[in-house]
Amino acid sequence: MKFNIIGVSVLSFLLFACKPSEEKDEWQSLFNGKNLDGWIPKLYHHKVDDNYANTFRVTDGKIQVVYDEYEDGKFGERFGHLFYEKPFSSFILKFDYKFLDQWLDDAPVFTFRNSGIMFHSQAPQTILKEQNWPISVEYQLLAEEKEGDPRPTGNMCSPGTEVVFEGKIDPRHCINSSSKTYKWNQWISGELIVYKDSLVVHKVDGKEVLRYTKPQIGGRVIKGHDPKQKVDGKLLTEGYIGLQSEGQGIEFKNIKIKTLK
Template sequence: MRKLKLILFLAVILGTISFIVVSPSKGGNAAEDWNYLFNGKNLEGWVVKVHHHELGDNYANTFRVSDGNIQINYDDYEVFDERFAHLFYNESFSSYHLKFEYRFTEQWLEDAPVYTYRNSGVMFHSQAPKTILKDQNWPISVEYQILADEGNGVPRPTGNMCSPGTEVIYNNEIDPRHCITSSSKTYKWNQWVSGELVVYGDSLVTHLVNGEEVLQYSKPQIGGGVADGFDPAIKIDGKLLKEGYIGLQSEGQGIEFREIKIKKLDYSIRH
């Protein structure tokens, strides 16, 4: 009997230790640690940068709030004219879990590059918006690329990685591709899809789609091409990206975002 009691006592102690090690609150995972970046009412806390325009110029009301969603809308455009744009949250983040939901709209400007059709993205570990030059097309950043079905029966995964002015380690080496395709399914353009990013500073990055892990890579760093018109002093190739800004992308395709929230994580738990 005493032996049984001892076993039960040890089981309780070990269970408590296990809880302490993996307790969600230790990793910043408690429900109360989630903070909404978008208040559902207006763009307070966000700043716009449009290619060919000064920081803060929300050309033609590209980014707006409609029915409680952030909407990228081209109603007031006559032509796209390479007005690649980004809506940045005004705080830099390092290690965090980001969640958001998105769906495409029917809008697409035909003078936009053909690859932008049902294509958008969420930039992260981006350079500070105030350092993006007027005629810089894309921020030096990493992108959670968002794609949807084009209606031709060809698989088109979402939650991919693209790298304007950056590079990542994939399969134990720097991957030369601008975009790395995820393992996600193809989703209809007009359905709400849940995207997630789990980022540990300059260490590990994980992409999730509708709760399923679809891509993982490490050591995001400055390098590579694609981004143009930047300040050369900002692009220090090989510099690891430990933190940066989060931005919603506009490339000529209409899209809506909602439920944008973030939870800061403890980088030390990853090491």
């Protein structure tokens, strides 16, 4: 009898241990709704942790990117990012965003109703003061610019990186998604699914709009970086997530992540 009990216990253990892995991780909120604890700002021409003119702030439970405290209302090429404090490798990221009626007209024209979420980025501490963009991949956020003109969101842009699209490395800096065009003043739900360096999927309002593989360091676009950080051809298996600032006001809420195994 004793042997049978032990045998059953051992069998139960083995069955449990050999059971195929299941995703059990819970969703983790990256934003506490109150302050920017856990986030690190880095702006072009400024050192890491210098949140110039309160560019990134929390208002009514949302992270806002705004410029009302900028001197003389000038952007001054202060391209910036607000990075979450730790890197991620394989994950699902969900978020909601909406553009604000604020754009600094000395910012490049392409930044109008344009922002983004960076991922697989280099660590903010490795971004030099005079480095314009981080080496990263971008889930680009756009909204309608002119009535009736298509302008999809959920695109891919590649500062200091490249991706394989439709079977080959694509030379374009940005690849458009298949999403519809959204009005600038409506909330839009984005989703990013990343499996290390093997597959990346962009979704908008729950619908897949773009997929590509093998994100890797390469291309040009960025300047002022540490050459040691830009090893062209190196596959990106993990990195930091950052909210972008390019002279266009925007706000984010419901930013949450689930890590994948």
